[in-house]
Amino acid sequence: KQEVTQIPAALSVPEGENLVLNCSFTDSAIYNLQWFRQDPGKGLTSLLLIQSSQREQTSGRLNASLDKSSGRSTLYIAASQPGDSATYLCAVRRVETSGSRLTFGEGTQLTVNP
Amino acid sequence: DARVTQTPRHKVTEMGQEVTMRCQPILGHNTVFWYRQTMMQGLELLAYFRNRAPLDDSGMPKDRFSAEMPDATLATLKIQPSEPRDSAVYFCASGLRVAGETGRDNEQFFGPGTRLTVL
Numbered sequence: 001k002q003e004v005t006q007i008p009a010a011l012s013v014p015e016g017e018n019l020v021l022n023c024s025f026t027d028s029a030i031y032n033l034q035w036f037r038q039d040p041g042k043g044l045t046s047l048l049l050i051q052s053s054q055r056e057q058t059s060g061r062l063n064a065s066l067d068k069s070s071g072r073s074t075l076y077i078a079a080s081q082p083g084d085s086a087t088y089l090c091a092v093r094r095v096e097t098s099g100s101r102l103t104f105g106e107g108t109q110l111t112v113n114p
Numbered sequence: 115d116a117r118v119t120q121t122p123r124h125k126v127t128e129m130g131q132e133v134t135m136r137c138q139p140i141l142g143h144n145t146v147f148w149y150r151q152t153m154m155q156g157l158e159l160l161a162y163f164r165n166r167a168p169l170d171d172s173g174m175p176k177d178r179f180s181a182e183m184p185d186a187t188l189a190t191l192k193i194q195p196s197e198p199r200d201s202a203v204y205f206c207a208s209g210l211r212v213a214g215e216t217g218r219d220n221e222q223f224f225g226p227g228t229r230l231t232v233l
Contacts, residue, residue, distance in 0.1 A: 044224040102222060
């Protein structure tokens with residue numbers, strides 16, 4: 001059974017700092033990994049999707065890496081801003097012939113202080 | 115812009131009542147997912163559909179939950195009878211699976227959720 005763990009559970013940083021969020025998964029037989037952002041009381045917003053054959057994806061100040069063999073992904077946020085404060089979730093899509101099941105981590109709650 | 119929509123956004127009901135949640139996937143998407151989020155369990159997949167056919171509903175309590183897609187633009191999740199432990203935020207998501215590209219699904223896009231409280 002796939003298990004996804006995110007460390008740390010919570011992180012508080014001053015504005016402008018670069019930071020790294022970590023995600024690990026137990027079963028390396030994945031098709032892709034997706035990072036989401038969730039604001040309080042809101043739905044999930046997709047940030048980045050990395051296919052299993054890729055090593056990283058970038059979008060603006062965000063960079064996500066994937067090391068499938070070691071079961072790890074990191075989300076790097078450069079020059080953090082108060083608007084980045086949210087819960088960040090990673091989810092892996094496992095190998096299935098017909099399915100599309102995502103397994104989510106419990107999230108990292110990020111607070112960027114002005 | 116294209117978004118997944120869900121109704122109602124909030125629902126408060128009494129134990130034993132029937133609850134129906136609706137989702138409109140992004141036009142053209144062929145896969146629809148239902149998730150439940152609680153503080154204790156995090157995000158859990160309840161069921162998902164491809165081309166309106168249920169592919170996996172193993173995460174859903176069968177005795178009281180049912181999920182359907184009457185047509186390509188509407189997915190429903192029904193709880194009957196509801197119980198206090200069903201209180202959670204229920205998310206719908208949609209995506210596009212392209213035939214011939216096994217496993218290389220595109221991203222899942224989430225709706226805003228239905229916050230359900232069962233008293």
